Amino acid sequence: MISTLLLVGILVAIFVGYNIGGATTGPAFGPAVGADAISKTAAGALMSIFFFVGAWTIGRRVVDTLGRDLVYDPAVFTLEASVAVLFFIGVALFIGNFFGVPASTSMTAVGSIAGLALAAGELNWAVMGEIAIWWLVSPFIGFWVSLVIGRYFYASLNRRLAMDRSEGPPFEVDRSGIVPMPTLSDTANVREAAGVVLVIVIGCLMAFSSGTSNIANAVAPLVGSGELEMNPAIILGCLAVGIGTFTIARRTLETMGNELTELPLTAAIVTATVSASLVIFLSAIGIPASFVIIATMCIIGLGWGRATRPITVGEAVRGEESPPVSVGALSDDREGEELPPIGDEEEPERIPKASDLFDPATTARVVLMQNVVPAVATIGAYATFRFVPIFGL
């Protein structure tokens, strides 16, 4: 007989999983759906499959960290406390989905569990410190890698990936045989097909990385409390995510507010590859990673690297950019050439500069803002568990 409270816990976990499915399908398959490479249903199916693979293989390490290592005594996860923690995670997801303010689910999860553990005096500071250090280091790795790509390789990558989509779907399904086989449609060429496959593959990679880091957010408190075994919990969580990918994800895929779709396709591919790789790496060592912050730092790095790109030797030789100024050129006013009178010249049109886009203070503010929701969740969880005496601590 399942107690009512456990049932509530499972329902809240399903709700969280459902929202994760909705929130992560957009970044993963938004570019592919936007490029008409696959349908929304196919995106939902691929998302569910690869999320499960990620959760089943690597994701359990993060569940262990959140549900067992972060606290000295998993007994703090009473059913009441687990439900409350899941509630904080759900609110963070809701804010992200509803207001378009991306909030890291993983950071919120760690924050609320840390708040709970702190209130009960059971927080394992060594594990917490390790997680916090990786939270500081991983965005910088993403920033730096993307900066190098943006500065030195983006132009050639962009040429190589340039995808001129022709009308119509790129593949047709040949159902004449026993097994339906996708074949190139008449309007598509091989290069285009390769691009389409690449976008889909990267979507799958993102789905996999999401599974590795996000499954813990839905089920870790219940696993930590010992109410659910690891494997059934993962399957339950993945089912909930799957429902989300086929239902609310349709809407999140449609809203053009999705940030990654504002990027050119090449940039979306670079960002997705770098950040998904980092998230998978962190999950593999048991660290709950924040995709939102890593991806944001990748985007900033890519744009900033590109904005400060050097002129290549080839461009300089061909004279496409301004030629180098030789010594003395500045003072070398030729005779007979009239200087423009001072104060009477036409009002100069300020030429937009890329560096205007990356004002350090504003950039810092945006990155800081992304930490607000997890911070509020941490403090809220601590206050709730410390002063509201219904959690059996």
Place this chain on the structure above:
Amino acid sequence: MVDAVLVPMDGSEMSERALEYALEVFPDADITALHVVGEPSPMWARATGIALADDIEASAREHAEEVFERAREIAADADDVELDTRVALGHPVRAIVDRAADYETVVIGSHGGNVADRIFVGNVAEKVFRRSPVPVVVVR
């Protein structure tokens, strides 16, 4: 007599009202619509999308064209012969305040965006009002 008016436009209804107001109150002035692109966004994708373009200026103009088209329609309705348009990059407040000195008055809508913009950009009208070197009219 006011000769040069700057109307920052973000494409919102409020900014269109600011333009209508400017046209009505300063019928003889030269009015310039300014649109700022690549403003801060939650994951910084707007700014990066423009920074990645081969020709940043052309990309910025392309983004701004939709807003300017609306602005020209409004100006045409008010029989303004021609509307100057300018595009700038980066943070809206900085871009507007930097250019305000070239004009005699700034006419701005009181608010533009949604919650996310409010959090990541702040209230542009309020900050322009505080920092502008010239008088500011805030249209409500």
